[in-house]
């Protein structure tokens with residue numbers, strides 16, 4: 042079996058679930074014949090036809106609203122937003138309807154839908170193609186926000202997201218769409234939502250991250266390891282609802298925590314993690330929780346994006362800080 | 367349970383939508399006049415001036431694509447085949463009108479104080495590309511259709527300030543599917559705003575052909591529901607574009623209200639350099655579209671007039687290339703922004719709360 046990339050794993054999960062469940066439909070801009078601008082939906086139209094692989098007119102409020110309507114009436118739509126920067130016209134539909142349908146009808150209707158979007162910087166893209174605004178969605182009650190960081194997790198988590206009876210915002214870190222290849226058996230096995238993944242065990246410090254920052258975090262951990270620091274790495278994966286228990290258990294062991302994310306610092310998911318550790322695990326800490334994040338600035342155009350995205354050196358410095366505290 | 371009986375009533379109907387959409391062309395595909403030309407087009411010098419701008423736009427475009435292919439530019443959106451729309455719009459505008467572009471209307475911008483090196487900077491990942499010499503035009507606008515509402519707001523500002531200036535917004539065929547487009551058309555009608563919507567119908571929105579975008583026979587008719595006039599022009603006929611847009615602008619500047627012009631053209635290149643149109647459209651369609659090339663058409667006309675020679679053409683290609691090369695050199699030599707530029711322009715001054723991040727940025731090295 043061939044090894045596949047993260048974006049190919051997304052495609053594999055979509056194809057698998059469409060083959061098993063005729064209620065699954067995918068819709069979005071350029072997802073049909075073109076196979077999506079990142080090719081996440083490539084070949085699906087040949088396999089499942091234009092009735093289930095729907096190229097829509099160019100309107101994200103429409104895509105999100107259609108998705109709510111389809112989901113409420115028996116389909117399991119998977120909507121693609123071409124880039125996270127273009128999901129905002131659909132924000133109204135997601136926040137005011139997708140997130141609330143179950144609650145406001147006391148369970149009579151619901152929204153078993155997935156809203157997919159590539160997100161994050163680092164691919165030299167034009168303006169509005171590089172933001173990381175997962176916290177906007179993580180703030181909204183009623184949504185799940187899921188971010189895979191490997192091909193295997195993209196496959197397993199996307200299957201879980203499609204099967205999930207409530208709406209999932211599924212954000213794909215496009216910087217690592219083709220970064221590593223893995224064997225991902227096409228066996229339809231989902232991975233659990235609402236669970237962090239402990240990628241590596243260690244005793245001195247806990248690195249908590251998600252999405253493309255997994256790359257810099259793993260590289261930093263390797264260097265730290267070489268210096269004799271024992272690092273535990275957690276991929277949060279579902280940033281909402283947050284599996285704080287896994288993080289707390291790790292911090293109880295290591296006493297130190299560095300949260301790494303690409304998004305701007307203020308009111309981001311890292312702030313929530315730090316707050317919950319402060320609430321529930323303060324006495325375990327040997328040093329204050331550190332956040333290594335993007336700046337509180339508009340994502341710069343690509344000539345300065347490297348300076349915006351946290352690098353290994355910053356992660357290592359933050360870890361050193363917790364060790365020397 | 368009660369049942370209600372439906373009583374049939376004779377309904378009185380009002381005719382609200384019986385319409386025709388005018389289509390205007392002055393030069394046919396081979397450059398033969400199809401009707402008497404508007405006044406400005408009777409002066410060969412003026413047509414030559416605009417012809418040169420179209421050639422410059424295309425020369426620039428070709429160079430930008432090759433810069434992207436050699437790693438010296440980011441993703442670039444080509445305007446190949448659409449030069450007459452942009453140059454025509456730009457020529458119709460007064461200097462004090464306000465332009466709200468999408469992202470491939472270089473032929474407008476080059477007439478309005480935007481330099482080629484600004485456009486390259488924008489696509490080269492440098493915000494300074496939007497800090498151009500024109501002090502009131504909007505920057506390029508990537509989120510599809512959002513510019514139409516800025517244009518309507520700007521038009522409202524002109525109206526409230528009692529200024530007789532028009533706002534011109536350009537967007538694509540795909541953009542007319544967005545709510546922002548309909549909202550802008552609607553409010554412009556409701557408030558009789560001094561605005562001109564130019565829909566550059568290049569037949570494709572990335573891989574989605576027009577027929578999948580709408581069931582409307584024309585995009586111009588989308589104006590009608592907003593109570594404003596809509597018309598079509600041959601977007602590969604520079605004379606038709608300029609004529610229609612100039613008329614609409616004069617109307618807007620004189621309290622005559624909004625208009626919508628659909629310029630019918632064709633996207634000859636991939637959507638952007640990141641796209642591969644071979645995946646979704648037939649090469650034969652593109653080949654056929656080349657026969658309506660806007661540049662060839664005007665050149666044929668000028669040559670028929672004996673107002674343009676092969677020598678002049680050769681010289682124009684040379685000087686255009688020199689102009690583009692000079693701009694490219696400028697772009698390539700530009701000093702990079704300091705890393706603090708990430709925060710320098712976020713607010714008028716850096717808030718106290720972000721001083722530590724600012725410090726961090728000022729010591730951040732630029733990696734290669």
Ligand SMILES: Cc1ncc(C[n+]2csc(CCOP(=O)(O)OP(=O)(O)O)c2C)c(N)n1
Nearest residue numbers: 123127508509510538539540541570571572
């Ligand atoms: C709100 C939004 N959604 C999606 C995109 C991605 N996108 C960029 S260009 C484009 C197609 C635009 O088609 P059209 O309006 O016809 O303009 P053209 O590119 O043909 O000039 C799409 C979908 C975007 N830029 N903004």
Ligand SMILES: [Mg+2]
Nearest residue numbers: 538539570571
């Ligand atoms: Mg188009």
